[in-house]
Every structure is written in C-alpha cells, then in structure tokens.
Amino acid sequence: MKGKILIAESNTKSFEALDHLLRRKDFQCHQIKSIRGLNKHLESEKSDLLIVNSNLGKDELLDIYKKMGGRISSIAIVDSWQTSEAVKVTKLGAFDYITRPFQPEELLSMVEEALLEGKNEKKKVRKEVVGQSPAALLIQKHIKLVAPTEMSVIIQGETGTGKEFVAQEIFHKSRRGRRPFIALDCGAIPKELAGSELFGHKKGSFTGAINDKKGSFELADGGTIFLDEIGNLSYQNQVRLLRVLQEQQIKPIGDTKYKKVNVRVLAATNDDLWQMVQEGAFREDLYHRLNEFKIELPSLSERGVDIEMFAKHFLQKANMALDKEVRGFDKESMALLNSYDWPGNLREMKNVVKRACLMTEGRVIKANALRIGTSPVDANSNSLKLKDVVARAEREAIEKALELSASNKSEAARLLGIDRKTLYNKIETYNSYFPLCSAKSL
Incomplete structure (x- = not known):
C-alpha cells in the first residue's frame, strides 16, 4: 500500500x-x-x-x-x-x-x-536545529525534557535564532503532536484586532464582523498554540490571556457565554519579559503563568562549531531551490562566515548563503560572493544633495532590517526603532523612489 x-x-x-x-x-x-x-x-x-x-x-x-x-x-x-x-x-x-x-x-x-x-x-x-556545540546540545536536552509535559514554555532569543522551530519541535515530541498546532505572530496583528484573532468574535460584535469567527485558541483546542512576540500584546489582551490560562475557557468578543478549551501555550519573545514586568509593560502574574519553563536560544555567533554546519545546510537547501550544484565554500569564505557576528542569526545566514549560491558561477562559493555586512549600492549614489544622502542612508537601513528579519515587518520596525505604520509608509515611499528589492514580499 x-x-x-x-x-x-x-x-x-x-x-x-x-x-x-x-x-x-x-x-x-x-x-x-x-x-x-x-x-x-x-x-x-x-x-x-x-x-x-x-x-x-x-x-x-x-x-x-x-x-x-x-x-x-x-x-x-x-x-x-x-x-x-x-x-x-x-x-x-x-x-x-x-x-x-x-x-x-x-x-x-x-x-x-x-x-x-x-x-x-x-x-x-528535525535537521534545522541539529548542532554539536554545547549550546545546541543543551537546547535539544531542554526540548526533550519539557516536550512530554503540559508545562507552558517561554522561548527567548534574538531575531532569527529559530524560536518557532523550537516550538514545533516541542509540539512534535509532545503527547499533543497529532492535534492542532496554531502559530500566531502577536507583533503582526493590529492591537484592535488581536482579541478577535486570539479568542474569536460573534457576528455584529463590531464594525466589519460580518460572520462568526473562531479564534486561534478555539482552533487549537486539544493541541498547542504558539504565541510569537508575546510582549506585543496589549494590557487588555494580557488580562484575557491570563484568564484563559487560569480557567481554560474563552469568551469570543460579543458573546455572553464562555467556551471550554484545552490548549498548551508556547510563547516566544526577543524581549526580556522580566524587564518588561519591572517597567510595567507586561503583567507579572501572566509572566509567571507562562514561565513554567524557559528555553534561551543563543545567537549564532555564540554557537561556534555549528556555523560551518549551518552554512552547508543552507547551501544544500539553496541548491535545491535554485537548481544549482555549488559544492561548498573556499577557505577564505568559510573564515569570513566564522568571523562575522551574524546580527540576524540563522535567518540572515540563510539569505546570505542563498544569494551567494545564486551569484556563484563555479562549484565553490568565494568570499566576494557573500557580501556580508554590505548594502546594495543605489543607481543614484553619486548625488551629494543632503536630502538624497539622507534618503539613501534611510532606505539602506530599511533594506538591511528587512533582510535581517526575512521581511518580517514587526521585527524590521523593532530593529529600526520605529513603529510598523511608519515602516510601511517609508517602504511605500522608497519602493517608488528607490526600487526596494526587500519589499517585494508586500
């Protein structure tokens, strides 16, 4: 069969x-x-x-x-x-x-x-987070330890360190592995719609609610929900989430009745949630409810021997995606990969290696194909007018942030120190003035 x-x-x-x-x-x-x-x-x-x-x-x-x-x-x-x-x-x-x-x-x-x-x-x-460094082995140990339990888990790490993949590993190794896995990026949801996305709504409960809608918690009933960038939840939705964790029931917006749910919660953040608690930006009672177990993901630059392994892994994936047969890296390019600090971590490395694979005409990637830490030169780069110089610098910073975050607009806005609305406005502006290759995903 x-x-x-x-x-x-x-x-x-x-x-x-x-x-x-x-x-x-x-x-x-x-x-x-x-x-x-x-x-x-x-x-x-x-x-x-x-x-x-x-x-x-x-x-x-x-x-x-x-x-x-x-x-x-x-x-x-x-x-x-x-x-x-x-x-x-x-x-x-x-x-x-x-x-x-x-x-x-x-x-x-x-x-x-x-x-x-x-x-x-x-x-x-299972290949994405395999590694031989002490940090990688500790991550695997923690995943194996906590997966069979019903404990809530906070996964903390910089952008691009593989937080969602760790959540999926926990899910696949748990007793809920054949039940639903619902992932929700709290940073990508407008605050006014987060309650509907999390808990659902009834028809007519607000402008635009033309039908009943099941929220992520109801869809995940019996399984696992992964809340990425949980630090972005509003105070009101933090209160609602706390009630769900305490009472295992939800109330859709506009409904008068509660619904029972049985959901395991995995949360991820690149913020220090405890620091946010100290600053009054995150509820302490919710933090303790979520923090039954914590897995901290190191940056790629801290993973030593894993860097070469990940580079080869991403090259293999790039060859498959691009239908190429690049065999590896020369000594100079591998030395460059090992010495670079990788601010965008695995996500940045994946993009760097894929681009280098595309640009390589021979069988081996050379250092000049990696373009690590550089920004594309604009066609109008000769202009010395102050407004053009400032615009180029701003555009290149946005382009770099989008590359480091794999076009995740919430992450890019965080890296740039601006809000998502401002980022979208600037992308729209520069997409017409300077063609922004990184904005093609919009």
Missing part, C-alpha cells in the same frame, strides 16, 4: 470514482461525508493525504486548514469559479488545488507529488 488517503466528499458516486482511480495505484481510501466527520477523523486518525471537495463548506474548511497548519498534505478539488478560495487554502498549507473537470492522470501526478513532499518535509523537520 502506497499510502492512506482521506477523501472529504459528500457525494457517494464522486467518492467511488476517486476511490476506483486511486486504488488502482495501490492507495487506501477512506470517505468522510461532512465537516463534523472530517474534524473528528483528523483528531483521532492518521492519514498521509487529504483530498477535499471544496463544496463541503467554504468557511468551515478554511477553519480546518488553519487548524491543520500544513501538518497533513492536502489537495483541494474546486470548480473553475472557486480559484480565489483555492488560493486561500494553499496559503494556509494545502499542497495544491485542482479544478473540475480534470484528467485522472493530472490528479494521480499531484497525489504522488504531495505524498513525496510530505515525506521529504518529515525528513527535513
């Missing part, structure tokens, strides 16, 4: 056609006829691939994709007029979508690719 495929399809004849096609290729298929049945199956059973008829329920399916978080490879079957919804599910983690009518060979090819990618992802997942 090649794999177990779950087919969410209410129409029996449609399921039988898919079942017949896939069983010929030695796949085992199981039918689910409703959203409720799909939810129940995903909580209790394990499948290698999910094929979903999008007509089963648009909004409910989007909630399910959020809940799965890409943990199970999936393919959406849509009608030609539903492509906008199909794009949404691929952004939420679906492998791909296929429009009706389709050729059997087209679906079979997509199924094979989705299953292959799923296997490759499982092999790749």
Whole structure:
C-alpha cells in the first residue's frame, strides 16, 4: 500500500470514482461525508493525504486548514469559479488545488507529488536545529525534557535564532503532536484586532464582523498554540490571556457565554519579559503563568562549531531551490562566515548563503560572493544633495532590517526603532523612489 488517503466528499458516486482511480495505484481510501466527520477523523486518525471537495463548506474548511497548519498534505478539488478560495487554502498549507473537470492522470501526478513532499518535509523537520556545540546540545536536552509535559514554555532569543522551530519541535515530541498546532505572530496583528484573532468574535460584535469567527485558541483546542512576540500584546489582551490560562475557557468578543478549551501555550519573545514586568509593560502574574519553563536560544555567533554546519545546510537547501550544484565554500569564505557576528542569526545566514549560491558561477562559493555586512549600492549614489544622502542612508537601513528579519515587518520596525505604520509608509515611499528589492514580499 502506497499510502492512506482521506477523501472529504459528500457525494457517494464522486467518492467511488476517486476511490476506483486511486486504488488502482495501490492507495487506501477512506470517505468522510461532512465537516463534523472530517474534524473528528483528523483528531483521532492518521492519514498521509487529504483530498477535499471544496463544496463541503467554504468557511468551515478554511477553519480546518488553519487548524491543520500544513501538518497533513492536502489537495483541494474546486470548480473553475472557486480559484480565489483555492488560493486561500494553499496559503494556509494545502499542497495544491485542482479544478473540475480534470484528467485522472493530472490528479494521480499531484497525489504522488504531495505524498513525496510530505515525506521529504518529515525528513527535513528535525535537521534545522541539529548542532554539536554545547549550546545546541543543551537546547535539544531542554526540548526533550519539557516536550512530554503540559508545562507552558517561554522561548527567548534574538531575531532569527529559530524560536518557532523550537516550538514545533516541542509540539512534535509532545503527547499533543497529532492535534492542532496554531502559530500566531502577536507583533503582526493590529492591537484592535488581536482579541478577535486570539479568542474569536460573534457576528455584529463590531464594525466589519460580518460572520462568526473562531479564534486561534478555539482552533487549537486539544493541541498547542504558539504565541510569537508575546510582549506585543496589549494590557487588555494580557488580562484575557491570563484568564484563559487560569480557567481554560474563552469568551469570543460579543458573546455572553464562555467556551471550554484545552490548549498548551508556547510563547516566544526577543524581549526580556522580566524587564518588561519591572517597567510595567507586561503583567507579572501572566509572566509567571507562562514561565513554567524557559528555553534561551543563543545567537549564532555564540554557537561556534555549528556555523560551518549551518552554512552547508543552507547551501544544500539553496541548491535545491535554485537548481544549482555549488559544492561548498573556499577557505577564505568559510573564515569570513566564522568571523562575522551574524546580527540576524540563522535567518540572515540563510539569505546570505542563498544569494551567494545564486551569484556563484563555479562549484565553490568565494568570499566576494557573500557580501556580508554590505548594502546594495543605489543607481543614484553619486548625488551629494543632503536630502538624497539622507534618503539613501534611510532606505539602506530599511533594506538591511528587512533582510535581517526575512521581511518580517514587526521585527524590521523593532530593529529600526520605529513603529510598523511608519515602516510601511517609508517602504511605500522608497519602493517608488528607490526600487526596494526587500519589499517585494508586500
């Protein structure tokens, strides 16, 4: 048997056609006829691939994709007029979508690719934080120690040190590993919408609430929620979060009733939360609730022998992404990698190595391809007018911050010492005046 495929399809004849096609290729298929049945199956059973008829329920399916978080490879079957919804599910983690009518060979090819990618992802997942330095071994020890427990964990480290990956490692090694994993970047959510994103809302509870919405805690029920940059939560939402941790229940905005939830909380920050407590910016009672266990991630420059290993790892990934065959680094470039202080940590190294791989024409990366610590020279760099000099310096600082933060706007704004709104305004300004390559992700 090649794999177990779950087919969410209410129409029996449609399921039988898919079942017949896939069983010929030695796949085992199981039918689910409703959203409720799909939810129940995903909580209790394990499948290698999910094929979903999008007509089963648009909004409910989007909630399910959020809940799965890409943990199970999936393919959406849509009608030609539903492509906008199909794009949404691929952004939420679906492998791909296929429009009706389709050729059997087209679906079979997509199924094979989705299953292959799923296997490759499982092999790749554990490689990201493998290291031989004392710091790396201590991280692995702490993950192994705390994962099987129900303790809340604070993961603290600089930008780009791999906080979300550590959270995923804890999740995968926990007893909740087959339940939902919901990640939420508290720094990327406007303060006025954070309560809705965390706890949900009822239709009509505020302007723009045109439908009931499940919050991240409800979607994570039975599993784990990862709150990145938790220090950005407003005081009001800190109070609400504390109540959830104490009472294990939520109240969506506009609702009069509480809902029970069973969620493990992992939180990450690049701030010193205890310092924020001392300054009155973070609640002390919430800090102690979250800080049942803490994992501190060192900067890349403190990981010594791991630097070369990570560089080779990122080169391997870059070769695959760029379809190249660069074999390694010469002595000078490796010495440069080891001596650089890596303010953007692993995230910066990944970008540096990928760019160097792209620029390298031979088999070995040389030092001049790394461009460590330099900013691109602008075409108008000859102008000595003060306004042009200031604009170039500001633009280059923004460009560098976006590179170090992998285009995470909250992180970039923090590095620059400005708020997100100001950053967006400046990116918009410089994107038209000086083409900003780092802003392409907007």
